[in-house]
Amino acid sequence: MFEGILERVATQRPLIHCITNYVTITDVANMVLACGGSPIMADDPQEVEEVTALCDGLVLNTGTLHTHTIPSVFLAGKRANALGHPVVLDPVGAGASRLRRDTIHQLLEQVQFAVIRGNSSEMRVVAQQHLTGASRGVDAGVGDATDEQNLEKVVRDAQSLSRRTGAVIAITGAIDVVADSQRAYIIRNGHPMMERITGTGCMLTGMVAAWCAANPGDTTRAVAAAVCAMGLCGQLAWERAQQEGGGVGLMRAHLADFMGSLTTKQLEEGKRVELR
Amino acid sequence: MFEGILERVATQRPLIHCITNYVTITDVANMVLACGGSPIMADDPQEVEEVTALCDGLVLNTGTLHTHTIPSVFLAGKRANALGHPVVLDPVGAGASRLRRDTIHQLLEQVQFAVIRGNSSEMRVVAQQHLTGASRGVDAGVGDATDEQNLEKVVRDAQSLSRRTGAVIAITGAIDVVADSQRAYIIRNGHPMMERITGTGCMLTGMVAAWCAANPGDTTRAVAAAVCAMGLCGQLAWERAQQEGGGVGLMRAHLADFMGSLTTKQLEEGKRVELR
Amino acid sequence: MFEGILERVATQRPLIHCITNYVTITDVANMVLACGGSPIMADDPQEVEEVTALCDGLVLNTGTLHTHTIPSVFLAGKRANALGHPVVLDPVGAGASRLRRDTIHQLLEQVQFAVIRGNSSEMRVVAQQHLTGASRGVDAGVGDATDEQNLEKVVRDAQSLSRRTGAVIAITGAIDVVADSQRAYIIRNGHPMMERITGTGCMLTGMVAAWCAANPGDTTRAVAAAVCAMGLCGQLAWERAQQEGGGVGLMRAHLADFMGSLTTKQLEEGKRVELR
Numbered sequence: 001m002f003e004g005i006l007e008r009v010a011t012q013r014p015l016i017h018c019i020t021n022y023v024t025i026t027d028v029a030n031m032v033l034a035c036g037g038s039p040i041m042a043d044d045p046q047e048v049e050e051v052t053a054l055c056d057g058l059v060l061n062t063g064t065l066h067t068h069t070i071p072s073v074f075l076a077g078k079r080a081n082a083l084g085h086p087v088v089l090d091p092v093g094a095g096a097s098r099l100r101r102d103t104i105h106q107l108l109e110q111v112q113f114a115v116i117r118g119n120s121s122e123m124r125v126v127a128q129q130h131l132t133g134a135s136r137g138v139d140a141g142v143g144d145a146t147d148e149q150n151l152e153k154v155v156r157d158a159q160s161l162s163r164r165t166g167a168v169i170a171i172t173g174a175i176d177v178v179a180d181s182q183r184a185y186i187i188r189n190g191h192p193m194m195e196r197i198t199g200t201g202c203m204l205t206g207m208v209a210a211w212c213a214a215n216p217g218d219t220t221r222a223v224a225a226a227v228c229a230m231g232l233c234g235q236l237a238w239e240r241a242q243q244e245g246g247g248v249g250l251m252r253a254h255l256a257d258f259m260g261s262l263t264t265k266q267l268e269e270g271k272r273v274e275l276r
Numbered sequence: 277m278f279e280g281i282l283e284r285v286a287t288q289r290p291l292i293h294c295i296t297n298y299v300t301i302t303d304v305a306n307m308v309l310a311c312g313g314s315p316i317m318a319d320d321p322q323e324v325e326e327v328t329a330l331c332d333g334l335v336l337n338t339g340t341l342h343t344h345t346i347p348s349v350f351l352a353g354k355r356a357n358a359l360g361h362p363v364v365l366d367p368v369g370a371g372a373s374r375l376r377r378d379t380i381h382q383l384l385e386q387v388q389f390a391v392i393r394g395n396s397s398e399m400r401v402v403a404q405q406h407l408t409g410a411s412r413g414v415d416a417g418v419g420d421a422t423d424e425q426n427l428e429k430v431v432r433d434a435q436s437l438s439r440r441t442g443a444v445i446a447i448t449g450a451i452d453v454v455a456d457s458q459r460a461y462i463i464r465n466g467h468p469m470m471e472r473i474t475g476t477g478c479m480l481t482g483m484v485a486a487w488c489a490a491n492p493g494d495t496t497r498a499v500a501a502a503v504c505a506m507g508l509c510g511q512l513a514w515e516r517a518q519q520e521g522g523g524v525g526l527m528r529a530h531l532a533d534f535m536g537s538l539t540t541k542q543l544e545e546g547k548r549v550e551l552r
Numbered sequence: 553m554f555e556g557i558l559e560r561v562a563t564q565r566p567l568i569h570c571i572t573n574y575v576t577i578t579d580v581a582n583m584v585l586a587c588g589g590s591p592i593m594a595d596d597p598q599e600v601e602e603v604t605a606l607c608d609g610l611v612l613n614t615g616t617l618h619t620h621t622i623p624s625v626f627l628a629g630k631r632a633n634a635l636g637h638p639v640v641l642d643p644v645g646a647g648a649s650r651l652r653r654d655t656i657h658q659l660l661e662q663v664q665f666a667v668i669r670g671n672s673s674e675m676r677v678v679a680q681q682h683l684t685g686a687s688r689g690v691d692a693g694v695g696d697a698t699d700e701q702n703l704e705k706v707v708r709d710a711q712s713l714s715r716r717t718g719a720v721i722a723i724t725g726a727i728d729v730v731a732d733s734q735r736a737y738i739i740r741n742g743h744p745m746m747e748r749i750t751g752t753g754c755m756l757t758g759m760v761a762a763w764c765a766a767n768p769g770d771t772t773r774a775v776a777a778a779v780c781a782m783g784l785c786g787q788l789a790w791e792r793a794q795q796e797g798g799g800v801g802l803m804r805a806h807l808a809d810f811m812g813s814l815t816t817k818q819l820e821e822g823k824r825v826e827l828r
Contacts, residue, residue, distance in 0.1 A: 297593070298574050298577055298593070299577050299578055299581050299591075299593045300578060300581075301578075302578060303578065339593075340593055340594060340595065340596075341594075341596055341599070342595075342596050342620075342621075343596055343597075343598055344620060369592065369594070369603075372592065372594065372599070372602065372603050372606060373594070373598075373599035373602040373603055374599070374602065375596065375598045375599040375602075376599065472585050472586065472812065473582060473585065474578065474581040474582050474585060474591065475578070475581075517809070521792075522805070522806065522809040523586075523808070523809040523810075523812040523813050524582070524585070524586050524808050524809060524812040525582075525586075525804070525805035525806055525807060525808030525809035525810075525812070526805050526806070526809055528582070528805065528808070529805055
């Protein structure tokens with residue numbers, strides 16, 4: 001299902017410009033490296049356009065927005081669009097403040113995203129922008145945590161959001177949904193303990209950008225592969241940490257260990273994915 | 277001694293808003309997760325009031341103050357006070373610059389802290405604010421590293437500072453003192469190697485906020501439990517790292533491992549604490 | 553060859569002020585601690601002069617420059633110069649933007665560096681400043697990755713750059729060159745996998761500052777020792793990680809493990825160095 005994806009990342013070592021939050025920035029850089037890419041972090045308005053022009057893909061992550069660097073996400077996003085680089089949005093904490101909501105909604109208007117990846121609460125905020133004027137309430141839409149009961153609806157909403165934004169939509173959680181307007185991958189990799197280390201979502205977003213940059217024209221499959229890979233490495237990392245008598249600390253180290261050595265064979269055998 | 281403390285954290289999973297330094301921010305987030313809470317980092321003046329209103333507790337850490345985010349600590353502190361959330365001050369590097377001293381002293385005037393936690397040098401700077409006009413010199417007060425000789429005096433000074441600030445005072449070091457105006461816990465957990473990894477103090481402060489948020493009305497005991505827990509996990513982490521032929525690198529990973537699986541039974545059996 | 557270097561670091565525990573990028577700041581702090589120093593990070597213009605005056609050495613790293621903290625690198629650099637503290641420049645991503653190039657070139661005019669450490673691409677940008685008006689093109693000079701073929705030329709260029717800047721020059725990569733105007737150390741420690749974890753260069757720069765601060769008057773030898781030590785610990789960390797079935801994640805932890813316990817005997821036996 002994911003033939004060629006990892007190989008192209010390894011061959012091309014795409015350079016990814018990350019404007020990302022300061023909480024998880026080290027782990028994002030290390031995960032981009034581990035998954036086969038190369039990261040550059042830069043967020044000053046005076047240099048982001050030049051930096052992104054040197055790169056193959058761009059991450060915009062809203063985790064620790066600062067008013068003095070908000071112009072950077074627009075400048076970099078537009079330049080990356082002009083250059084045809086994939087731009088990935090991670091709307092971290094989208095609902096936590098007006099500053100985040102407004103910034104995200106303006107980004108959706110001004111920047112064309114290749115992928116938008118968030119948890120279900122964040123993606124609800126993203127979707128609401130595109131539902132303005134509709135009769136749905138705050139709790140409707142893709143906002144509920146995905147489970148077997150609401151899965152059908154989550155997939156429909158993700159595909160609808162994909163149609164409206166032109167982006168591949170990845171809603172991650174206990175069950176992950178990766179959808180474009182035509183297809184949806186339902187992914188059941190991952191481990192609940194991944195929520196107990198900070199930044200697994202941010203790291204995945206960095207990976208997604210690298211894998212999409214190396215696989216142009218095959219974005220949906222590349223995103224699905226990245227989501228499976230992160231979930232699989234999370235499972236393996238927790239299992240290994242437990243075997244060693246450790247926990248979340250060792251798991252964090254092993255997550256990079258497993259990602260750094262992941263093969264297509266392992267991914268194909270370990271993936272738990274359904275294509276609808 | 278600490279019955280119920282951990283259980284309440286695990287049940288409530290308090291959400292902690294951290295305005296903290298960029299050196300240790302990842303490790304603080306991971307420790308808040310490991311000890312049972314959930315962290316949000318946000319420090320832009322335009323969003324901190326909204327973010328803290330979503331949370332159950334607030335950390336203000338002065339480790340890497342920036343003039344453009346200093347207004348944030350006042351805005352968040354006052355909002356948290358208005359909402360009755362516990363606010364914990366970590367006066368990192370309090371004596372390193374006029375900017376830090378002035379900010380800390382203004383904070384002490386404008387924000388009511390539930391807990392102030394620092395090492396003895398930092399707490400000396402905090403105490404001096406409250407000794408203005410008194411005849412004591414710079415080297416007096418709680419400024420000396422706590423040892424068996426000066427312990428009585430450190431406890432008295434901590435209790436005096438607690439009376440003046442209304443906060444529980446935690447002075448951590450080789451011997452830790454946690455005091456309110458009535459009681460003092462003397463804690464001898466911990467390992468000297470904990471000073472050789474950055475951020476053990478900052479991580480403890482994050483923990484303290486989470487444990488206090490989940491144990492309202494029982495702040496002094498919650499702080500003492502957190503200080504014991506961090507010290508105990510530090511001992512275990514160093515011991516494990518040594519057994520594995522490692523050192524400070526593995527210790528850092530194992531610190532989160534042990535905190536993530538700590539039980540009340542382990543804490544009760546491992547604590548080295550005296551209540552005066 | 554490196555007798556006394558580590559011992560003086562361990563005895564003096566030099567305090568190092570780091571104005572460094574946010575991607576690797578935690579790992580830099582932990583490496584400064586592991587190698588025997590003590591770090592303080594502070595980058596607000598209002599406090600950097602005071603902070604650096606408390607310290608024994610200064611790191612200026614351009615990895616995530618921000619316009620609002622750029623004044624800090626000049627203020628701290630000049631103050632450290634006035635106090636006779638060693639100042640180490642790490643021109644991270646020197647060629648990535650005009651902002652970085654201009655800042656680095658202005659720094660070279662206004663601050664006297666004890667050491668400049670970068671990879672060959674970064675050092676090329678540094679050297680070009682000092683070649684203005686000369687007929688060399690962009691691709692000439694120290695810009696090519698160092699290999700056995702161009703080694704002679706890299707050494708000559710490094711010595712020339714040292715003469716012009718008055719700094720010890722460290723060009724790190726598969727082969728490392730540490731040179732002053734008289735001597736050059738050719739170092740073949742290290743492991744290719746060190747490039748797969750973020751910040752090994754930044755960590756080395758922090759170490760270099762600590763080791764130079766503790767060994768005044770012996771800067772070139774201290775830099776060479778630090779470069780050997782980092783390379784050696786990288787080799788050992790990767791080897792250990794592999795033995796344990798791990799990869800880049802464990803390697804990152806073990807790098808600090810090995811640095812934290814490195815002895816002169818290990819360094820002397822493990823060094824792969826040639827003095828020309």
